[in-house]
Amino acid sequence: MNLQTEVILCQALSLPVLVENKERIHRDESVTLTITLSKEQIAILKQAQDLIAHAVPEQNWAEAITYLAKKEIQRRTQMRKPKQVATAAGIGIQSDMDKNKNMETDTDTDTDTKKNIKLTNAARDKYQNNTEAKTQFSAHPGRKPLRTSIKKIVLNHDKCCQFKDLLTGKICGSTRFLQADHRQTVWAGGTNDLQNLQMLCSQHNQHKYR
Known part of the structure; x- marks a missing residue:
């Protein structure tokens, strides 16, 4: 039954x-x-x-x-991530613990200074690399990665796999393993506009590019 x-x-x-x-x-x-x-x-x-x-x-x-x-336990109990702070040498990272240490004592100043220089130099290099990557993406608008907020809009609109069988005209309708897909592929000039996006299940997403 x-x-x-x-x-x-x-x-x-x-x-x-x-x-x-x-x-x-x-x-x-x-x-x-x-x-x-x-x-x-x-x-x-x-x-x-x-x-x-x-x-x-x-x-x-x-x-x-x-x-x-x-996931819910982790969301409610996880520690806050270190904050980024502006420094003379670039962009550094300072946690709450570091702030407390700086207020309590000024010992080992030379050692801390060397560590901060290494940290800020590494952070500055990372910042420069990210800036260069963003510049490359801006030169090719269609290659920008989809933002999570855009994926959620498409998911809330489609709600299921939109793959349509050309013979039967039936839509797949699966609600599992959904992935945001470009109707017109990026390499063929497709953009990240909502009109060019749809939800496909992983199986039909792979089938599309075979």
């Missing part, structure tokens, strides 16, 4: 909704959870499962929920 058949039978027989929330611990300390989700809740979970398909390829609820939980 498939899921759709079960739904039809339950509706026809007016069977009550049994809400279960159970936790069963096994000998090896693994746990079996039994929970009841509303239609909206399972839809949200399925959408999240599709969005993380690249990281969790198997449709395994335990793996998907664990992955999402780890």
Whole structure:
């Protein structure tokens, strides 16, 4: 009996909704959870499962929920990244810990100065390399990498793979392993305009360039 058949039978027989929330611990300390989700809740979970398909390829609820939980824990507990500060020698990086040390003591000044010079020189070289790379991209507008915000706009618009079978006219419709694709390829003069972007699943994205 498939899921759709079960739904039809339950509706026809007016069977009550049994809400279960159970936790069963096994000998090896693994746990079996039994929970009841509303239609909206399972839809949200399925959408999240599709969005993380690249990281969790198997449709395994335990793996998907664990992955999402780890991401949320990391987001809420991770330390702040070091801040960039302007210096006479270029662009340096100064963390909160460095600030506290500078306030507490001025010892080992010579050693710290040498380290800062090396750091700022390396940071300045990195900044110059990034500037050169941006200049190269600006000379070829179509070669600019797609911004994450643009990819999200395309995803929210298409919602699924837009590959269309030329024989049947049917659209793929897959919601897993989605990738932003240029309708007219960049090497053929295609741009990053929204009108030239679509979502394809990884299989059809690879098929397009064979």
